Amino acid sequence: MTNTATLAPGPGHSRPGRPPTITRERIADAGMVMGLPRMTFVGVAALLGVSHMALYKHVANLAALKLLVAEAIFTRWQLPDTGNDDLEHFLLRFSASLRELVKAFPGLAPYLIRRKVATPAMLASIAAHQAEVAHLYGISIDRARWLLSTVAFHCIALADTVYAVADEAREEDDEELEAEFDLGMHALIIGALAMQPR
Incomplete structure (x- = not known):
């Protein structure tokens, strides 16, 4: 899209x-x-x-x-296919997909992060994503909700910051920025998977 x-x-x-x-x-x-x-x-x-x-x-x-x-932008976006990935690798692809969404549509991030402005259709889409991941990976809905929300929040906020400035200097740094972005998100995902939130 x-x-x-x-x-x-x-x-x-x-x-x-x-x-x-x-x-x-x-x-x-x-x-x-x-x-x-x-x-x-x-x-x-x-x-x-x-x-x-x-x-x-x-x-x-x-x-x-x-x-x-x-x-419309968010509800047209599709949760990445899980394929044969384990949960860690799926969350990496989930993060990459959200990053590309925020990059493609400047100004979208606040609508994805702030629950108070989310529409019923957006909330229903989020709940469906959480239920699908819970089912596919055999985890509780609460665990799926926490993992997806944690990864999404940090990914969207970081992507919004990284891609907020569209200029030639940023374009030259894109490859390095994206590698650092991926590494940081991978660290977050490993930590989130290891945690058992209360």
């Missing part, structure tokens, strides 16, 4: 004179193209081919618009 999603024309596009159909999916696609940090009502409306007043009929304000887009 990338933030250069193409906008599929709505049913209204094939008939001249009819306004384009506005759906949550099309709004989310337009928001992903614009990006969370630069998002404006006028910009998203323009990408949809509608007036910003028409968009207000579907989304109450800019904060709600950003939340709708963040929810």
Whole structure:
């Protein structure tokens, strides 16, 4: 998944004179193209081919618009396939996948870390991930919840910091940064697996 999603024309596009159909999916696609940090009502409306007043009929304000887009990004993201990996290696791939998600969608991290802004759909997706990992690895749901939450929190926060600045200097350091990132996350995962939280 990338933030250069193409906008599929709505049913209204094939008939001249009819306004384009506005759906949550099309709004989310337009928001992903614009990006969370630069998002404006006028910009998203323009990408949809509608007036910003028409968009207000579907989304109450800019904060709600950003939340709708963040929810779509996260709920479209898929938990990595477990394959034949042991839990440690699965958590490494889980971490790498989240890192790439945060890297691809600047501004997403706060919506993933702060429970108070998470939508019911986001929370349901998180709970489904936890249940799947608990089942596949034969661990309790509490253990799966703690492991995934611990790895996700640290990975997302670190990725948000590492990728916050997009410049040529950072691009030159990417390989070294990513190696250090992976090493640090591996250390965290080994420690988390060894711990038995109260």
